[in-house]
Amino acid sequence: MSTTNVIVAGVGGQGSILIAHILGKAALRQAAKASRTVQVRIGETYGAAMRGGKVSSHVRFGDARAPLTMEDGADLVIGLEPLETLRMSIPYLAPEGTCIFNTAPYMPADVKMGRAEYPDIDGLLTGLRRLGRQVISLDATGMAQELGKSQVMSVVMLGAASATGALPLDQDILMDTIAGEVPKGTSDLNLRAFSRGRSLAENLLGTGASS
Amino acid sequence: MKDDLYLAGKPGTDEVMLGNHALARGAVEAGVDVVTAYPGTPSSEIVEALNEVSLAQGFHSEWSTNEKVAIDVASGASLVGARALVAMKSAGINVAMDTFVTMPYGGVKGALVIVVADDPDAHFSSTEHDSRPLARQAEILCLEPADAGEAKEMVRQAFDLSHELELPVLVRSVSRVSHGSANVTLGPIRRDETNPAFNKHYGFQYRWNVYGPPGTRSKHEWLVQQFPKLEAYAERSPFNDLKLTPGARIGVIAAGLGSAYAYEAIRRLGLDGKVHWLKLGTAFPLPTEKVSQVLENSDKVLVVEDGTNWVEGLVRETAQRIGSMCRISGKGPGEAGEAMPLWGEINTDMVVRALAAVAAVELKEDEARRQLKVQLEGGVCPRSSTLCAGCPHLGSYWGLRLALQRYRDDVHILNGDIGCYEQAGYGIFAENLFSGDDSHLWKAQSVYEMLDTIYVMGSALGMAQGQSLADYKGGKVVAIAGDSTFYHACLPAVANLAWNGGQVVFMIVDNRWTAMTGHQANPSTGLVGNGSEAKRLDISEATKALGVEHVLTANAYDIKTVKSALDQAFKLDGPVALVISGECRLQMIRRERNMARPTTVVDPDRCNGCGLCLRFGCPGLGLGPDGKKVQIDQIQCNSCGLCSQVCNRAAITVQGGTH
Numbered sequence A: 001m002s003t004t005n006v007i008v009a010g011v012g013g014q015g016s017i018l019i020a021h022i023l024g025k026a027a028l029r030q031a032a033k034a035s036r037t038v039q040v041r042i043g044e045t046y047g048a049a050m051r052g053g054k055v056s057s058h059v060r061f062g063d064a065r066a067p068l069t070m071e072d073g074a075d076l077v078i079g080l081e082p083l084e085t086l087r088m089s090i091p092y093l094a095p096e097g098t099c100i101f102n103t104a105p106y107m108p109a110d111v112k113m114g115r116a117e118y119p120d121i122d123g124l125l126t127g128l129r130r131l132g133r134q135v136i137s138l139d140a141t142g143m144a145q146e147l148g149k150s151q152v153m154s155v156v157m158l159g160a161a162s163a164t165g166a167l168p169l170d171q172d173i174l175m176d177t178i179a180g181e182v183p184k185g186t187s188d189l190n191l192r193a194f195s196r197g198r199s200l201a202e203n204l205l206g207t208g209a210s211s
Numbered sequence B: 001m002k003d004d005l006y007l008a009g010k011p012g013t014d015e016v017m018l019g020n021h022a023l024a025r026g027a028v029e030a031g032v033d034v035v036t037a038y039p040g041t042p043s044s045e046i047v048e049a050l051n052e053v054s055l056a057q058g059f060h061s062e063w064s065t066n067e068k069v070a071i072d073v074a075s076g077a078s079l080v081g082a083r084a085l086v087a088m089k090s091a092g093i094n095v096a097m098d099t100f101v102t103m104p105y106g107g108v109k110g111a112l113v114i115v116v117a118d119d120p121d122a123h124f125s126s127t128e129h130d131s132r133p134l135a136r137q138a139e140i141l142c143l144e145p146a147d148a149g150e151a152k153e154m155v156r157q158a159f160d161l162s163h164e165l166e167l168p169v170l171v172r173s174v175s176r177v178s179h180g181s182a183n184v185t186l187g188p189i190r191r192d193e194t195n196p197a198f199n200k201h202y203g204f205q206y207r208w209n210v211y212g213p214p215g216t217r218s219k220h221e222w223l224v225q226q227f228p229k230l231e232a233y234a235e236r237s238p239f240n241d242l243k244l245t246p247g248a249r250i251g252v253i254a255a256g257l258g259s260a261y262a263y264e265a266i267r268r269l270g271l272d273g274k275v276h277w278l279k280l281g282t283a284f285p286l287p288t289e290k291v292s293q294v295l296e297n298s299d300k301v302l303v304v305e306d307g308t309n310w311v312e313g314l315v316r317e318t319a320q321r322i323g324s325m326c327r328i329s330g331k332g333p334g335e336a337g338e339a340m341p342l343w344g345e346i347n348t349d350m351v352v353r354a355l356a357a358v359a360a361v362e363l364k365e366d367e368a369r370r371q372l373k374v375q376l377e378g379g380v381c382p383r384s385s386t387l388c389a390g391c392p393h394l395g396s397y398w399g400l401r402l403a404l405q406r407y408r409d410d411v412h413i414l415n416g417d418i419g420c421y422e423q424a425g426y427g428i429f430a431e432n433l434f435s436g437d438d439s440h441l442w443k444a445q446s447v448y449e450m451l452d453t454i455y456v457m458g459s460a461l462g463m464a465q466g467q468s469l470a471d472y473k474g475g476k477v478v479a480i481a482g483d484s485t486f487y488h489a490c491l492p493a494v495a496n497l498a499w500n501g502g503q504v505v506f507m508i509v510d511n512r513w514t515a516m517t518g519h520q521a522n523p524s525t526g527l528v529g530n531g532s533e534a535k536r537l538d539i540s541e542a543t544k545a546l547g548v549e550h551v552l553t554a555n556a557y558d559i560k561t562v563k564s565a566l567d568q569a570f571k572l573d574g575p576v577a578l579v580i581s582g583e584c585r586l587q588m589i590r591r592e593r594n595m596a597r598p599t600t601v602v603d604p605d606r607c608n609g610c611g612l613c614l615r616f617g618c619p620g621l622g623l624g625p626d627g628k629k630v631q632i633d634q635i636q637c638n639s640c641g642l643c644s645q646v647c648n649r650a651a652i653t654v655q656g657g658t659h
């Protein structure tokens, strides 16, 4: 059995841990549906309660044992913040891998204080395109705000990721899992966010409505 | 955390569970009676989860004031027959060490399971400390899980083992297990009542009194006599797995999380079924028989483990004992080509390189890709961590900065303790800072460059006192600690200061929570761990009672009060304690969700872009798109009003609401 490796990269509070857990649980359901067993591993580092630090998760399922993806091993990078997407893609994005890229930056304190410069987004995208096979960039933060809540940005990104073929998980299983994992009373909004992200990516990829 | 995993999770079902929640579930399945802990990343979620379900499940669960107290409470419970669990981070076991190494002399009656979460790579810790060698020091069993699923099972079985062996059992987790998630198969929850009973001469005389006749040495003799039972367990433990491969001449011995990386590395190199494999779940003692079999059948053995080279050392001992000529390698220099250094954490790539070196497998390198990565890395800028927007510590530090300005040419020593406020020593952006000169004056550009020393919980005050008593006169000597740290390890240091003296200003920044580790309750909160209301202890009263003559107070959200208290403190003779109060803004907002929130605004006509407020360091402030004037990030801003006090030009104001 092969292993699917996903990295969710972002900043504390953006929802990377939620997305990682949705993926992990969906993988378990997907296997149960096919009466298979699957080994799921999620690797995270989060420490201080302080906000705004780097938070990224490794999600692995299949014949996984280790909590961390190997170098050049990520089939998919879900990048919630441009700088953090680059930071995690350099070591991990596979040459054959896909990267979903949210274009909205979350400025580090170093930049806010005028002591470092934020990389240019276009340059950053060019770099990513050289590292992996396909990069899909979208303003997920803007879409989430249009939907009424910036917190659903990560689910927009998950929707986009689900359209790329890099995730061997059924759409209905993902949607059921989302509904079960997000805070009570927000599941409709989150499912709309998922669908928005998904159809945007489908349009970008020219795949139309496939499942 | 989801209650249903603890109360309604059906036995036999698989869940993807956080390692720390799995460790907690293991205790619930084992029918735990008493749970104690002091929070510490990466261990805190274990007892956070148990606190949450304790009332419903009918067991006692608490945040204790420190790890020494926690292990004592849990040990006491085990003597009357309770099944007790104590959890802590790596540093915590050092605090608990006296009890940890002494307790086994009488052992336990109920059960005592000690969970320590180590932190290889020091993601959130002062050191990369490895707890496994401490099991040898204490002469007890140490289990080491590879993932959450095994973590749950190990804790569950550790209770029975502890009871059977009549000794505490150490379970050593690491960050990647505690904060990682994996498949966990739920088991049934044991629910039988423990009837506490006490017998002073239980099993042998003066059982619970190391000094009781015939004396301490005889207790140690008893303990040593138990060791063969531990060895026998290691040999039959379901957590150790030996697979010998006929004809193979290379062996891999992999412990705990190391076995997860080794499993994948072996497959990556196509060596599955071509090497001998010993997966270890007992990190002390080792199953010597199984280790011997690997050694006898191999020319070379690679030991894979996360932490120090502890298991490697034990394997070498076995090799020496049986006269094996097998070449053993692991961490550090050697046949594994230094692929796994003695610092930091390991990963699958490192194990692949180590095993390839040992097994003489050639690895391909893509030079063009390597160069591309080096080039792209040049464009990655750092993301330094900061205090939160509206953090009361920002007010305390700014007041300190203002008070020290009057002595601007002196070399002050600001000793920081452990907590969110230690961020003031994290620095911003790595610059090359080095000077061999004595008493060099470094000007801090922001609050994040203010602290001069940071070590471990409770040490700031003693360090400061030492500097003063060594007659350091180059500047002011200050120590800074939080409320949780105050009750954890500062009390003896305060008594020492009052008693032995010293020209020290001790700032206690009381935000009412153990904030850094995730906002747990402490004696300053007014709640206990399970959320019930409790007495709120007063830090000023405590310092006075311990004999400090000058005890001052200030409000962190009113910078003037901090500055004027410090102005006074720096002129007083002898030790001064200054208690600065101001609740953690995040907790205050969570509680008062419906509070009308004021808005902080910058008047662009008044802001001249001087950057003073940026040095203040609140992440809610930044330069606007023009790069000249300051702008408030309204998503982050928590409307505390501190920045309006920092601005010299009254360009920042707080409007509306109640703050």
Ligand SMILES: Cc1ncc(C[n+]2csc(CCOP(=O)(O)OP(=O)(O)O)c2C)c(N)n1
Residues within 6 Å of the ligand: B038, B039, B040, B041, B067, B089, B091, B092, B095, B418, B419, B420, B421, B457, B481, B482, B483, B484, B485, B486, B511, B513, B514, B515, B516, B517
């Ligand atoms: C011996 C030990 N135990 C636990 C910890 C984990 N720890 C790090 S910071 C901290 C919280 C300190 O709380 P407090 O002093 O109130 O400061 P705050 O974070 O609230 O500002 C704890 C418990 C540690 N570093 N060392």
